[in-house]
Amino acid sequence: MSHEHSADLTEHLGHHDHAHDHDEHEESFVSKYIFSMDHKMISRQFLITAIVMAVIAMTMSIIFRMQLAWPGEKFAFINAVLGDKWGKDGILDPNMYLALVTIHGTIMVFFVLTGGLSGTFANLLIPYQVGARDMASGFLNMLSYWFFFLSSVIMLGSLFIEDGPASGGWTIYPPLSALPEAMPGSKLGMTLWLISMTLFVVSSLLGGINYIVTIINLRTKGMKMTRMPLTMWAMLITAILGVLSFPVLVSCVVLLICDRSLGTSFYLSDIYIGGRPLDNVGGSPILFEHLFWFLGHPEVYIVLLPALGITSEIISTNSRKPIFGYRAMIGSMLAIGFLSFIVWGHHMFLTGMNPFLGSVFVFTTLLIAIPSAVKAFNYITTLWKGNIQYTPAMLFSIGLVSSFVTGGVTGIILADSTLDINVHDTYFVVAHFHIVMGLSAIFGMFAGVYHWFPKMFLRMMNKKLGYLHFWVTFICAYGVFFPMHFLGLAGVPRRYYTNSAFPMFDNLVDINEIVTVFAIIAALGQVIFIFNFFYSIFRGEKSPQNPWNSNTLEWTTPMANIHGNWPGPLPVVHRWAYDYSKPGSPNDFIPQTVPLVEGEQDGGGGH
Amino acid sequence: MKLLILIGLVLLIIAVHQLMRVVELSRQFKKGNEWSVKDSDNSFNGKAMLLFGFAFIAFFFWQANRWNDNLLPAASSLHGVKVDTLWDYNMYIIVTVFVLTNAVLFYFAYKYRGTKETKATFLAHDNRLEMIWTIVPAVVLAFIIIFGLKYWNEITDRSNDPNKITIELYAKQFDWTARYAGFDKTLGSTDYRQIDGGNVVGMDTLDPAGNDDIIVKNEFHIPVNKEIEFKMRSRDVIHSAYMPHFRAQMNCVPGMVTEFKFTPSKTTAEMRKDPYVIQLMKGINEVREKRGEEPVEFDYILLCNKICGASHYNMQMTIIVESEKDYKDWLLTQPRFKKRVVSK
Ligand code: HEM
Ligand SMILES: [Cu+2]
Numbered sequence: 001m002s003h004e005h006s007a008d009l010t011e012h013l014g015h016h017d018h019a020h021d022h023d024e025h026e027e028s029f030v031s032k033y034i035f036s037m038d039h040k041m042i043s044r045q046f047l048i049t050a051i052v053m054a055v056i057a058m059t060m061s062i063i064f065r066m067q068l069a070w071p072g073e074k075f076a077f078i079n080a081v082l083g084d085k086w087g088k089d090g091i092l093d094p095n096m097y098l099a100l101v102t103i104h105g106t107i108m109v110f111f112v113l114t115g116g117l118s119g120t121f122a123n124l125l126i127p128y129q130v131g132a133r134d135m136a137s138g139f140l141n142m143l144s145y146w147f148f149f150l151s152s153v154i155m156l157g158s159l160f161i162e163d164g165p166a167s168g169g170w171t172i173y174p175p176l177s178a179l180p181e182a183m184p185g186s187k188l189g190m191t192l193w194l195i196s197m198t199l200f201v202v203s204s205l206l207g208g209i210n211y212i213v214t215i216i217n218l219r220t221k222g223m224k225m226t227r228m229p230l231t232m233w234a235m236l237i238t239a240i241l242g243v244l245s246f247p248v249l250v251s252c253v254v255l256l257i258c259d260r261s262l263g264t265s266f267y268l269s270d271i272y273i274g275g276r277p278l279d280n281v282g283g284s285p286i287l288f289e290h291l292f293w294f295l296g297h298p299e300v301y302i303v304l305l306p307a308l309g310i311t312s313e314i315i316s317t318n319s320r321k322p323i324f325g326y327r328a329m330i331g332s333m334l335a336i337g338f339l340s341f342i343v344w345g346h347h348m349f350l351t352g353m354n355p356f357l358g359s360v361f362v363f364t365t366l367l368i369a370i371p372s373a374v375k376a377f378n379y380i381t382t383l384w385k386g387n388i389q390y391t392p393a394m395l396f397s398i399g400l401v402s403s404f405v406t407g408g409v410t411g412i413i414l415a416d417s418t419l420d421i422n423v424h425d426t427y428f429v430v431a432h433f434h435i436v437m438g439l440s441a442i443f444g445m446f447a448g449v450y451h452w453f454p455k456m457f458l459r460m461m462n463k464k465l466g467y468l469h470f471w472v473t474f475i476c477a478y479g480v481f482f483p484m485h486f487l488g489l490a491g492v493p494r495r496y497y498t499n500s501a502f503p504m505f506d507n508l509v510d511i512n513e514i515v516t517v518f519a520i521i522a523a524l525g526q527v528i529f530i531f532n533f534f535y536s537i538f539r540g541e542k543s544p545q546n547p548w549n550s551n552t553l554e555w556t557t558p559m560a561n562i563h564g565n566w567p568g569p570l571p572v573v574h575r576w577a578y579d580y581s582k583p584g585s586p587n588d589f590i591p592q593t594v595p596l597v598e599g600e601q602d603g604g605g606g607h
Numbered sequence: 608m609k610l611l612i613l614i615g616l617v618l619l620i621i622a623v624h625q626l627m628r629v630v631e632l633s634r635q636f637k638k639g640n641e642w643s644v645k646d647s648d649n650s651f652n653g654k655a656m657l658l659f660g661f662a663f664i665a666f667f668f669w670q671a672n673r674w675n676d677n678l679l680p681a682a683s684s685l686h687g688v689k690v691d692t693l694w695d696y697n698m699y700i701i702v703t704v705f706v707l708t709n710a711v712l713f714y715f716a717y718k719y720r721g722t723k724e725t726k727a728t729f730l731a732h733d734n735r736l737e738m739i740w741t742i743v744p745a746v747v748l749a750f751i752i753i754f755g756l757k758y759w760n761e762i763t764d765r766s767n768d769p770n771k772i773t774i775e776l777y778a779k780q781f782d783w784t785a786r787y788a789g790f791d792k793t794l795g796s797t798d799y800r801q802i803d804g805g806n807v808v809g810m811d812t813l814d815p816a817g818n819d820d821i822i823v824k825n826e827f828h829i830p831v832n833k834e835i836e837f838k839m840r841s842r843d844v845i846h847s848a849y850m851p852h853f854r855a856q857m858n859c860v861p862g863m864v865t866e867f868k869f870t871p872s873k874t875t876a877e878m879r880k881d882p883y884v885i886q887l888m889k890g891i892n893e894v895r896e897k898r899g900e901e902p903v904e905f906d907y908i909l910l911c912n913k914i915c916g917a918s919h920y921n922m923q924m925t926i927i928v929e930s931e932k933d934y935k936d937w938l939l940t941q942p943r944f945k946k947r948v949v950s951k
């Protein structure tokens with residue numbers, strides 16, 4: 001690709017000024033847009049990949065929701081998407097149902113809300129907000145994206161193979177996932193799932209190490225840890241959780257691969273399947289569950305914390321007030337991070353685990369509710385006596401606070417082993433985790449996109465479409481997931497292909513229909529976002545340097561994606577990030593680069 | 608069909624194009640930026656937040672009211688009553704928190720919607736407030752934990768009731784088998800290598816204790832007011848024995864024997880006369896009638912609640928709770944393992 005051409009594209013993306021002439025000369029199209037080592041480009045790559053993945057996972061959810069609402073009905077749509085093998089006559093095949101649920105869950109949790117959310121915003125914001133020229137290692141960062149990309153391609157590729165993709169649920173418990181005789185999805189599909197996830201973990205670790213090192217070592221002058229925006233704290237704690245827990249997933253996966261291919265018996269014992277007894281003895285599927293959830297639980301906070309960090313920043317900025325209880329926010333994130341490593345057993349109360357051990361996990365799990373409550377109340381207090389500016393990002397942030405509370409309280413039920421007996425693995429759980437983790441993190445992600453779009457693409461997204469998108473999404477989101485609680489209370493197990501195979505759930509058809517109708521509207525509502533996003537990249541209004549009157553460092557960089565972020569020397573930080581509406585100041589915001597005046601106290605003290 | 612999709616796509620493209628035109632045209636007529644937030648935007652969204660808050664809480668109560676008749680009936684086991692009580696108390700707490708917190712959130716979102724004139728109050732922290740909302744949740748949680756664990760200990764207590772009945776629930780893709788000890792009151796030992804068509808649960812044929820064991824499919828019976836101890840096993844993958852009406856669930860893990868015990872407190876016949884259950888079945892039969900299906904009567908059920916393969920959704924077995932006498936009579940009519948092997 002010639003230099004002219006790349007300049008052309010640069011023009012397209014909206015860099016007009018030529019202040020950024022260093023380095024740029026040697027760049028080819030490939031090094032700028034594909035194998036880029038620049039944190040801003042890598043962040044955009046993550047975001048766009050995640051959007052593609054999210055659309056796919058969402059479409060899957062529509063397909064299986066249609067089956068649940070109208071079982072046995074023939075849909076040309078299903079046949080058109082899945083073909084005759086898996087959607088014969090427009091009816092979803094039961095194996096494909098499980099496959100779609102599995103890949104939907106996997107994509108949403110790992111590819112959209114781990115890779116996509118952290119990958120996008122950690123990459124975009126860390127160098128900007130700590131005042132660094134780029135990530136500690138641009139090369140590792142680039143590798144991180146390309147591992148992510150490769151793993152996405154393999155995961156999607158597994159959709160097209162003969163026996164279909166992995167279908168044992170996103171938790172892939174063996175022996176179901178270990179034995180090809182158990183289900184078609186445990187053949188090649190499972191192998192691809194395992195390879196894809198291993199690459200994913202590599203990507204995550206490369207990214208995570210980079211994030212940690214950058215935050216610890218590359219903070220600019222004056223950027224003390226206690227002056228960092230909460231987004232940075234969130235990214236730091238998230239990265240630490242990832243680095244400590246993902247390797248355990250790899251061990252877990254490697255042992256499963258051995259059981260699948262090398263005839264070992266880590267997870268297998270006393271099994272008779274496919275008309276013959278297997279030789280494996282001495283292993284235990286419970287070992288897998290322990291290893292899996294040792295990652296799995298921290299994983300939900302890996303998903304959630306960046307979203308909480310993002311909204312802390314957005315809520316403060318748009319309330320025009322300091323975030324309430326900055327130190328308590330950091331403290332609660334640290335507490336959540338620590339506790340998240342000692343609660344995994346709450347997924348296993350009913351595995352035959354020693355009941356006393358269960359009690360310990362009940363205790364540790366319920367402890368997490370305390371820092372979580374502190375965070376929720378602090379958000380609400382931040383709104384109190386604020387001067388709330390309703391950008392689309394702010395709407396989504398408030399949506400997050402609501403879903404975090406609404407989904408969080410049912411966690412208290414599930415953490416109580418006695419109560420978990422009857423709702424474990426039912427739709428009550430599906431409702432709980434979608435609201436607390438799915439909605440909160442997706443809302444956080446949307447909030448982040450609307451808020452930092454100008455930094456990523458130098459243009460503004462359309463506000464009115466943003467409003468429309470928010471209201472459709474918010475209303476439908478509760479319409480989809482709230483009724484699911486009641487399915488759970490009626491005893492409907494999750495991962496059921498239909499609720500009509502026996503009479504017990506026949507009276508619940510209307511709930512299933514309501515859920516599906518809301519899901520379809522919600523999905524159509526996302527078209528508004530997709531349109532707004534891609535349209536604004538090319539045709540949105542030009543963004544000024546600091547559109548939201550924000551204090552953090554990223555808004556002191558010029559509106560051009562230049563290498564090194566700041567054309568001159570790095571900025572020097574003099575204060576925390578939350579001096580909004582500070583008494584005695586003429587503006588309602590004081591950027592971090594503004595020195596303290598005589599007698600003024602930093603960190604929200606008086607002056 | 609293909610044509611329809613094509614036409615749909617074309618229409619979509621045209622629609623998008625028009626939308627873009629509208630957006631761009633409207634931009635030309637406006638002074639200033641489209642994206643900057645005006646007081647009118649704040650006002651609109653603030654009010655919408657308040658409205659949403661009301662609607663959301665109303666939606667919650669509407670659902671709770673409308674689907675109240677569709678949920679599981681009150682527990683049919685002794686410990687289940689405790690589970691339900693604990694459930695109710697926890698529910699009171701979380702519903703209160705849920706309603707209040709959301710109400711305050713959406714009220715603030717409305718009340719403090721911004722204008723050009725107002726200035727926010729600079730409030731960075733307040734130790735007293737923060738103490739309150741650390742300590743109050745901590746105290747509430749302490750209660751939740753204490754009561755939860757008290758019941759958990761009682762439910763999982765392994766002390767032996769000498770009169771208990773032991774039943775094995777055996778899971779495989781995709782059905783259940785129940786096994787009762789025979790006259791010797793001992794379940795025979797098992798060996799998975801001996802599984803075959805006539806020996807579905809893998810009885811060890813060398814163990815005489817198993818000769819009089821009773822093995823049943825499709826339906827199993829238990830006596831009311833007797834402690835039943837279930838031993839769960841699985842042949843192939845993990846399943847989970849879920850008996851929602853009794854508030855009972857335990858995974859069935861290959862290579863392991865897991866346990867759960869409960870005392871059923873209402874017979875199937877009693878349940879069929881229970882007003883709530885009558886109401887519930889009416890709802891079910893109305894839907895069935897519309898679909899042209901036969902009406903059904905209430906039955907307890909054992910479901911599989913751990914993903915186990917294609918027919919996971921239909922892996923179930925009927926449970927009949929009856930008087931001890933009926934139970935014994937029923938048991939006597941069931942074939943014993945030894946006979947079955949001999950007759951093979
Ligand atoms: C478009 C909106 C969505 C809809 C309609 C939807 C619907 C569903 C439903 C109905 C199930 C359960 C199916 C079953 O158990 O039979 C499910 C599973 C799941 N979903 Fe979603 N979902 C949506 C978005 C999300 C998001 C944003 C996340 C991110 C956390 C997510 C994560 C999961 C996970 C982890 C599972 C479990 C998969 C499994 O059982 O292995 N979903 N989804
Ligand atoms: Cu967990």
Ligand SMILES: [Cu+2]
Binds near residue numbers: 911
């Ligand atoms: Cu099963």
